[in-house]
Amino acid sequence: MNRFRKYVYRSWALLRQNPLFSSIYILGTALSVALLMVLFIIFYVKFAPIYPEGNRNRTLVLQYVQADERNGHGSSGGPLSPRVPYELLKGLPHLDATAAVYASWGAEEGRVAQTVRSAALPVSPKYVDGGFWRVFTFRFLSGRPFSDADATAAMPVAVLSARLANRLFGTTEAVGRQFLFNGNELKVAGVVQDVSWVTPATAADVWLPLALNPDALWETGDERLRGSLYVYLTAPNPSDKDALRKEVREAFRRYNTTCPFYENDILDQPDDYWKSCFRSSYVHDAGSSLTPYIEATLRPFLYFLLALIFIPALNLGGIIASRMDSRVGELGIRKAYGASNFRLLRQIMNENLLFTSLGSLLGLLLSYVCLWLSSDWILTIFDTNIDPAMPAPEFTAGMLLQPAVFVVAVCFCLLLNFLSALVPALLSLRKSIVEQLHQKR
Amino acid sequence: MNRIILHQFWNRRRRNIWIFLELLLAGYFLWMVLDPICVLTADRMIPRGYDPEGIYRLNLGVYDETSGLYYQAADDNDDVRARQFQLIMKELTSCPEVASAALGTSSCFPNSNSWDGNRLLAPDSSEVKIQVYTYYQVDGNDPAGVLGLKDALTGDSLRLPSTFFRSDGQIAISEQLARKLFGTPEAVGRKVGYNGRAVEVAGVFRDIKQFDARQPVPLALMSQPLWRVSKTIVWQSILFRLKPEVDAGAFRDRFEREVVPRINQGNFYYAGLKSFADYSREATFEAGITSKLRLNYGLAAFALICIFMGLFGTFWMHAVDRRSELGVLRSLGASRGAVAGRFYFEVWLLVTLAFLLVLLAVFHYVRSEGLGPVMQQTFRTKAFLPDPAYWQNRLWARFAVVSAVTYVLMLVLSFVAVWFPVRRAVALPPADALREE
Numbered sequence: 001m002n003r004f005r006k007y008v009y010r011s012w013a014l015l016r017q018n019p020l021f022s023s024i025y026i027l028g029t030a031l032s033v034a035l036l037m038v039l040f041i042i043f044y045v046k047f048a049p050i051y052p053e054g055n056r057n058r059t060l061v062l063q064y065v066q067a068d069e070r071n072g073h074g075s076s077g078g079p080l081s082p083r084v085p086y087e088l089l090k091g092l093p094h095l096d097a098t099a100a101v102y103a104s105w106g107a108e109e110g111r112v113a114q115t116v117r118s119a120a121l122p123v124s125p126k127y128v129d130g131g132f133w134r135v136f137t138f139r140f141l142s143g144r145p146f147s148d149a150d151a152t153a154a155m156p157v158a159v160l161s162a163r164l165a166n167r168l169f170g171t172t173e174a175v176g177r178q179f180l181f182n183g184n185e186l187k188v189a190g191v192v193q194d195v196s197w198v199t200p201a202t203a204a205d206v207w208l209p210l211a212l213n214p215d216a217l218w219e220t221g222d223e224r225l226r227g228s229l230y231v232y233l234t235a236p237n238p239s240d241k242d243a244l245r246k247e248v249r250e251a252f253r254r255y256n257t258t259c260p261f262y263e264n265d266i267l268d269q270p271d272d273y274w275k276s277c278f279r280s281s282y283v284h285d286a287g288s289s290l291t292p293y294i295e296a297t298l299r300p301f302l303y304f305l306l307a308l309i310f311i312p313a314l315n316l317g318g319i320i321a322s323r324m325d326s327r328v329g330e331l332g333i334r335k336a337y338g339a340s341n342f343r344l345l346r347q348i349m350n351e352n353l354l355f356t357s358l359g360s361l362l363g364l365l366l367s368y369v370c371l372w373l374s375s376d377w378i379l380t381i382f383d384t385n386i387d388p389a390m391p392a393p394e395f396t397a398g399m400l401l402q403p404a405v406f407v408v409a410v411c412f413c414l415l416l417n418f419l420s421a422l423v424p425a426l427l428s429l430r431k432s433i434v435e436q437l438h439q440k441r
Numbered sequence: 442m443n444r445i446i447l448h449q450f451w452n453r454r455r456r457n458i459w460i461f462l463e464l465l466l467a468g469y470f471l472w473m474v475l476d477p478i479c480v481l482t483a484d485r486m487i488p489r490g491y492d493p494e495g496i497y498r499l500n501l502g503v504y505d506e507t508s509g510l511y512y513q514a515a516d517d518n519d520d521v522r523a524r525q526f527q528l529i530m531k532e533l534t535s536c537p538e539v540a541s542a543a544l545g546t547s548s549c550f551p552n553s554n555s556w557d558g559n560r561l562l563a564p565d566s567s568e569v570k571i572q573v574y575t576y577y578q579v580d581g582n583d584p585a586g587v588l589g590l591k592d593a594l595t596g597d598s599l600r601l602p603s604t605f606f607r608s609d610g611q612i613a614i615s616e617q618l619a620r621k622l623f624g625t626p627e628a629v630g631r632k633v634g635y636n637g638r639a640v641e642v643a644g645v646f647r648d649i650k651q652f653d654a655r656q657p658v659p660l661a662l663m664s665q666p667l668w669r670v671s672k673t674i675v676w677q678s679i680l681f682r683l684k685p686e687v688d689a690g691a692f693r694d695r696f697e698r699e700v701v702p703r704i705n706q707g708n709f710y711y712a713g714l715k716s717f718a719d720y721s722r723e724a725t726f727e728a729g730i731t732s733k734l735r736l737n738y739g740l741a742a743f744a745l746i747c748i749f750m751g752l753f754g755t756f757w758m759h760a761v762d763r764r765s766e767l768g769v770l771r772s773l774g775a776s777r778g779a780v781a782g783r784f785y786f787e788v789w790l791l792v793t794l795a796f797l798l799v800l801l802a803v804f805h806y807v808r809s810e811g812l813g814p815v816m817q818q819t820f821r822t823k824a825f826l827p828d829p830a831y832w833q834n835r836l837w838a839r840f841a842v843v844s845a846v847t848y849v850l851m852l853v854l855s856f857v858a859v860w861f862p863v864r865r866a867v868a869l870p871p872a873d874a875l876r877e878e
Contacts, residue, residue: 031743307466311463318463
């Protein structure tokens with residue numbers, strides 16, 4: 001503890017001794033950490049379990065099925081029909097819950113009003129089944145979700161977001177109240193905490209029973225497996241996902257043995273949640289969008305990452321090398337009094353850690369500011385096709401202040417410190433005591 | 442003089458090695474990041490070929506069978522729908538603020554997220570892939586007026602003959618398409634093959650871009666009878682241009698107050714007006730071009746800031762270390778400018794040497810991998826071969842332009858970075874500087 005205090009004191013003295021140099025060092029670190037943290041947070045909120053997709057780590061996703069003619073003449077693909085979740089995959093041993101969501105073309109738009117005479121508000125609806133509320137972790141502010149029976153029987157009920165309930169009724173205590181959706185009268189079953197478009201699989205203003213939209217129950221193809229649904233499956237535990245995946249593939253394999261004309265290919269699905277994000281549903285190029293473009297997306301990201309680490313590391317290394325030149329004499333005296341190279345190396349690394357830590361802290365704050373200022377577009381920065389009708393996503397404190405974010409910031413700080421300080425320190429310590437003391441003179 | 446500086450530069454190689462390595466890495470990174478920016482910027486700078494100012498699309502919705510406001514009698518009837526569209530066109534063209542209006546399919550205007558493609562048969566029997574804008578044969582239809590198309594030969598506003606909207610035997614083509622078909626833009630009156638029949642070229646207009654950040658492709662304007670109007674309202678486009686002096690906000694208020702109640706008939710309902718500027722912004726965003734540019738601007742800024750900080754720190758240190766040398770130089774009569782010049786020469790040398798090595802690495806990369814399109818190709822763009830008339834489509838021209846931009850940026854920023862340390866160094870009086878000796 002005493003030694004640590006000594007390091008901090010010495011670092012502080014170095015900082016005050018050469019404020020401009022230290023500022024450049026801290027700013028360089030901050031810039032690098034800020035960019036890395038922005039990238040990390042973007043991917044974290046896209047893939048990690050956050051409200052209301054708290055089960056992402058045990059969720060598997062089926063988005064497409066492709067029917068290939070056995071005679072090799074052609075194939076056609078698309079989202080799935082209700083047969084898949086309710087018949088084909090029903091009762092799988094490692095299946096905890098299933099959700100079917102209507103896969104609309106882009107962000108769907110509807111109009112809600114309190115009465116026929118009142119002004120209609122444009123809203124984003126989502127048609128879902130009863131299992132949706134078990135797969136996803138919505139927080140109900142009042143009421144409860146509609147049931148499987150409600151969803152199947154096309155009961156005129158709906159779940160509203162808190163924002164829409166407040167706009168329509170001035171309160172979130174709206175259970176049982178009536179409103180018009182596209183001219184149809186519906187009753188409020190529950191009101192949930194708002195969902196940001198950071199989680200597009202669940203985001204909407206109003207959630208309606210699947211059967212209220214005839215298109216959602218549509219099925220096509222000889223085997224009637226293709227339709228307009230995305231299917232989300234949860235395993236009881238994250239460790240059971242692989243078992244569930246095998247069961248789903250086995251179910252399709254078994255089913256295919258009964259199909260004389262077609263082979264139903266699920267293209268290596270079901271995907272882990274993160275992987276499903278790389279299968280574009282916004283079909284500009286129907287052929288290629290069915291295969292995940294993981295490599296194409298992650299390769300530039302890897303280059304950026306390497307650049308984000310090595311360019312600042314060289315920058316900071318140069319600064320430290322210059323500082324080490326002016327401290328060579330001091331190191332010579334320490335060595336003359338018996339300090340080992342390892343001890344001096346540790347001292348230099350620890351002293352430097354204070355600067356890197358200050359820079360990292362500043363960088364983390366800077367990354368939050370960047371995310372806050374660019375929240376309406378930053379999440380789409382790596383996307384190749386974006387639905388412009390989608391409302392801007394909003395970051396919440398809960399998404400940003402996650403332990404994983406701090407752990408990554410600390411790890412990156414240590415890595416940067418190691419990469420930038422190690423080589424200059426070793427080069428300085430390589431000189432003999434006489435050389436070092438001579439330089440001092 | 443320069444030999445002395447070179448000698449000193451060589452002697453200080455150990456001190457400069459860090460910044461040199463950083464320049465190498467940052468330079469390579471910068472080249473890769475600037476390449477898409479240069480290409481996309483060049484594509485954006487190609488003239489649109491139409492004037493988006495004051496153009497709007499009238500968006501309509503239609504109640505379907507699931508809606509509580511659905512009227513069975515009014516739907517699924519060709520005559521009713523055709524009459525409805527004619528009424529809307531009449532309402533629009535009779536507005537005193539509206540200069541011209543057009544009714545076409547969903548893909549008949551720039552930045553539409555719908556696409557219609559086809560092929561034309563040239564007189565030499567070669568096939569040319571084209572994009573098609575299709576308009577309905579309805580009174581008052583004036584797409585050339587709405588888009589502000591210009592005649593390819595005279596540069597005046599394009600006037601389509603009145604026969605264009607009476608039959609589907611005529612076609613208007615873009616200059617690029619005319620050159621592909623006939624080798625010249627003078628193509629009016631000539632015939633081309635389309636869907637197994639001959640159609641006559643009624644006009645040749647200057648190229649227009651479908652997407653602001655893409656290059657123009659061969660385009661043809663066609664007409665079709667109104668009875669082909671689809672049941673689905675989203676497959677139709679009603680476009681209009683406001684007169685130049687009209688206040689758009691005031692027009693929108695009056696339009697929604699007075700005209701919209703007459704449009705809201707049957708199963709149609711008014712769903713708003715959307716400007717071409719909004720379509721353009723959304724199309725650029727949707728294609729990921731906005732994101733790509735933002736990301737690359739951010740990464741370029743990052744590389745440049747790193748270079749700036751690296752050079753600033755290094756030359757600050759140089760200036761401190763070399764005080765005594767500068768003191769001697771000044772006392773021997775060297776002017777401030779001459780001393781500063783030595784520093785700038787060193788910076789130039791450092792940056793240029795690093796850049797030459799970067800160029801070698803990039804050259805090797807380009808030769809082995811080539812330079813692909815900066816944006817993901819879609820079925821819309823895959824069909825068309827890049828036009829070599831644009832430098833961004835020629836491999837070595839693109840290499841040269843991006844290299845020049847990278848070098849200039851690195852050099853300018855480097856001079857800016859060392860300006861303050863150099864200024865501080867040369868400002869020191871010789872007597873103070875010699876105290877260090």
